[in-house]
Amino acid sequence: MHYKIPLIFIVLLCGAIAFTGCTTSPSSVSSTQGPGTGSGTTTGSASSGGVLTTVTTSTIPSYNMVKVDVGEKDYLGKIPVIFQGGLGQIHVKRIDVKLTRADGTIQTATLGSNKGDEVDLDGTRGEGALRGPIDRIEVWVTMDNSMTYKTNDDLREYRTR
Numbered sequence: 001m002h003y004k005i006p007l008i009f010i011v012l013l014c015g016a017i018a019f020t021g022c023t024t025s026p027s028s029v030s031s032t033q034g035p036g037t038g039s040g041t042t043t044g045s046a047s048s049g050g051v052l053t054t055v056t057t058s059t060i061p062s063y064n065m066v067k068v069d070v071g072e073k074d075y076l077g078k079i080p081v082i083f084q085g086g087l088g089q090i091h092v093k094r095i096d097v098k099l100t101r102a103d104g105t106i107q108t109a110t111l112g113s114n115k116g117d118e119v120d121l122d123g124t125r126g127e128g129a130l131r132g133p134i135d136r137i138e139v140w141v142t143m144d145n146s147m148t149y150k151t152n153d154d155l156r157e158y159r160t161r
Contacts, residue, residue, distance in 0.1 A: 054136065058149040064088030066151070068095065068111070068139045073156040077125035079137060085115035094142040099123065102133030111139075125158055133158070 060066065066086035073079045081097050095111035099121040109119045123135040139152035 054153040054155060055150075057151055057153055060088065060141070060149045060151065062087070064091055064143055064149075066092060066141055068141070068151050070137045070139070070152050070154045070156065073123045073135065073158055075125075077123040077158065079121045079123045079135065079156050080118055081109075081111060081121065081137065081139065082118045083111050083113065083115060088143065089113065089115065091143045091145070092141060093144045093146075096140045096142070097121065098138045098140075100136040100138075102135060123156060123158070 064087070066088050067084040069080075069082045069084055071080035071082065079099065083095060092113040095113060097109045097111055097119060099107040099109075101107070102124050107121055109121060111117055111119050121137065124133045134155050134157045137152065137154050137156060138150065140148050141151050142148045
């Protein structure tokens with residue numbers, strides 16, 4: 001009989017912890033600024049030889065959800081980026097793509113807002129049978145309410161045979 005009171009207390013405590021953990025509001029979605037250069041441009045690097053890393057992406061509200069696929073780097077070093085559409089496709093104003101190569105050079109492109117639109121970026125290639133360097137691809141989607149979301153931040157390695 002005496003074990004029921006601590007058991008009830010523990011269950012209530014666990015329930016309160018779970019409830020507060022599930023109901024905390026996520027941090028507000030920041031309006032991340034995309035790359036400022038125009039479509040299909042390449043610029044020099046500020047630093048070369050650095051290690052490329054990724055950061056977390058923005059959370060898009062479910063009513064504006066869209067999907068952009070970043071494909072595998074092929075044997076020529078090309079990286080396809082394809083817009084797959086989604087519930088928020090009608091609200092997409094602009095899609096900016098930025099490729100940071102292993103040597104630090106940057107290529108930017110603008111992806112169309114129709115489902116299936118694709119842009120191929122020129123990544124770095126490997127040397128013969130050696131693995132090539134890793135490239136970083138970032139994608140920003142700007143909606144008609146002027147909010148910009150970072151939807152992709154991926155690393156792509158040169159495929160070997």
